[in-house]
Amino acid sequence: MYETIALHLKSSANVTVLTGAGVSTASGIPDFRSSEGIWSEDETREYYMSADYFFHDPEDFWKKYKAIFRMKLLDGYKPNRVHDFIYNLEAPDRKVNVITQNVDGLHSKAGNRNVIEYHGSLRGATCPNCGETYRSEYVMAVETPSCAECNTYLKPNVLLFGDLITAHDLAERAIDKSDVLLVMGTSLLVTPFNMLPHYATDHTKVLINNEPTGSDHLFDYVIHEDLSQAVKEIQKYFI
Secondary structure, eight states: OHHHHHHHHHTOSEEEEEEOGGGTGGGTOOOTTSTTSSGGGOTTHHHHTBHHHHHHOHHHHHHHHHHHTTGGGGGGOOOOHHHHHHHHTOBTTBEEEEEESOOSOHHHHHTOSOEEETTEEEEEEEOTTTOOEEOHHHHHHSSSOBOTTTOOBOEEEEOOBTOOOOSHHHHHHHHHTOSEEEEESOOOOSTTGGGGGGGOTTSEEEEEESSOOTTGGGOSEEEESOHHHHHHHHHTTTO
């Protein structure tokens, strides 16, 4: 099956890759929704990481946000073998679109040029009043970052609970233009992200995840394996 998947990828002019937390765990970033993940440690975290709480108490929100997402460690995380594999799929005759649930920025750090961060990014913040944007270095320099232009408290670029998802249509269009849909490291439980594979009606669809999902039946090829090991096997047929 690894050889067949490799052949589909090699012969495709346009590949779309959907990624979830399982892609980043090898970089030391915890899966926030797994049984061992950060969210399971305290269910009130969803309340504190909501848009409502940000506007209610931005100072306490930023304190908790930086702690929960381990912002001080962000620059220490590096792309792993799976990120590198996805980056290396890009070729002069092959476009690769990455649609990721992850907010760590590692796909861009690995070199991928077409990345849709479906749930936003930890790297930076935006003023909800005037729209001015700021990099993570500015955000980390003070306890509660505010806009240099209008002094409004900044809102992080990561999607908070209660925020509208604005990237769905863009993701759908990317899938529509692709030949192969490769889904990696996601249980496909989060709505509406889990609807995206349904839009790949005439595509070759591949799922690689370390455990079964409720959406396995949607795919032509399904591999339940550690992602690092799976991409190592696929890479053998790219040589």
